[in-house]
Amino acid sequence: MSRRRTVATGGAFVVGFLVVGIATTALLDPYVWPSLVVGIPAGIVAGVVAALAVRLSS
Numbered sequence: 001m002s003r004r005r006t007v008a009t010g011g012a013f014v015v016g017f018l019v020v021g022i023a024t025t026a027l028l029d030p031y032v033w034p035s036l037v038v039g040i041p042a043g044i045v046a047g048v049v050a051a052l053a054v055r056l057s058s
Helices: 003-028 035-057
Strands: none
Touching: 003 035
């Protein structure tokens, strides 16, 4: 695997994790007290899906 592909895969994971994790935490904050407990696993799942999508498309 090339360095460029590795960096793209890692970047996709980080961006997916941050966007979905922060958005989920912010949206659930008024309704669920430990919204971060829901946001972090959702971000991890989104990051893995994004990383797999980038890896399989290249």
